Amino acid sequence: xxxxxxxxxxxxxxxxxxxxxxxxxxxxxxxxxxxxxxxxxxxxxxxxxxxxxxxxxxxxxxxxxxxxxxxxxxxxxxxxxxxxxxxxxxxxxxxxxxxxxxxxxxxxxxxxxxx
Amino acid sequence: xxxxxxxxxxxxxxxxxxxxxxxxxxxxxxxxxxxxxxxxxxxxxxxxxxxxxxxxxxxxxxxxxxxxxxxxxxxxxxxxxxxxxxxxxxxxxxxxxxxxxxxxxxxxxxxxxxxxx
Numbered sequence: 001x002x003x004x005x006x007x008x009x010x011x012x013x014x015x016x017x018x019x020x021x022x023x024x025x026x027x028x029x030x031x032x033x034x035x036x037x038x039x040x041x042x043x044x045x046x047x048x049x050x051x052x053x054x055x056x057x058x059x060x061x062x063x064x065x066x067x068x069x070x071x072x073x074x075x076x077x078x079x080x081x082x083x084x085x086x087x088x089x090x091x092x093x094x095x096x097x098x099x100x101x102x103x104x105x106x107x108x109x110x111x112x113x114x115x
Numbered sequence: 116x117x118x119x120x121x122x123x124x125x126x127x128x129x130x131x132x133x134x135x136x137x138x139x140x141x142x143x144x145x146x147x148x149x150x151x152x153x154x155x156x157x158x159x160x161x162x163x164x165x166x167x168x169x170x171x172x173x174x175x176x177x178x179x180x181x182x183x184x185x186x187x188x189x190x191x192x193x194x195x196x197x198x199x200x201x202x203x204x205x206x207x208x209x210x211x212x213x214x215x216x217x218x219x220x221x222x223x224x225x226x227x228x229x230x231x232x
Binding site for chain 2: 033040041042043044045048056058088090092102103104105106108109111
């Protein structure tokens with residue numbers, strides 16, 4: 001059973017294009033996140049949604065727009081892709097209640113390459 | 116602001132031996148969580164172990180255990196009987212209180228662990 005899934009796993013595109021990455025979790029969690037891992041493996045949070053409401057919005061260019069149609073989904077749309085957007089993007093989810101509250105479970109990551 | 120520091124970019128251990136990965140953090144909070152995540156070459160982020168700051172007892176998960184020193188703000192990971200499958204990047208992470216859904220995870224820079232057969 002897949003807990004947190006992301007599509008696609010690999011994305012290669014040209015500079016200037018617009019692309020989306022989708023994330024779905026079947027854990028019943030109420031909070032979802034997007035992280036960016038750069039080439040040096042440094043992981044940093046970008047956004048977080050709780051019950052479809054944006055609660056964390058780090059210093060991220062406006063070209064990045066998250067959308068949460070429901071608690072189980074959090075998508076990331078990127079406009080006008082730049083070379084510096086090349087990275088691995090991780091989706092994660094967590095619950096604010098229960099025994100494992102606040103433990104974040106990660107998706108497999110999407111490797112984005114901008115040419 | 117909270118920070119997490121992993122001072123060992125790389126570590127190497129002989130198979131079946133024990134290795135300890137270091138992590139220190141800085142926070143003014145009294146209630147928080149600490150985690151160790153493992154990222155193998157498959158790049159999947161896998162939770163290894165979690166520690167609640169209010170618990171004095173060190174968390175253990177099979178061959179993995181932590182040494183949590185709250186006063187020193189230290190949170191090291193000990194891997195006993197190292198196996199080839201333990202080879203991965205290990206990230207130490209910090210998260211604020213249980214009751215704040217707006218609390219983000221802050222990751223250290225990672226330690227790459229290799230296992231010598």
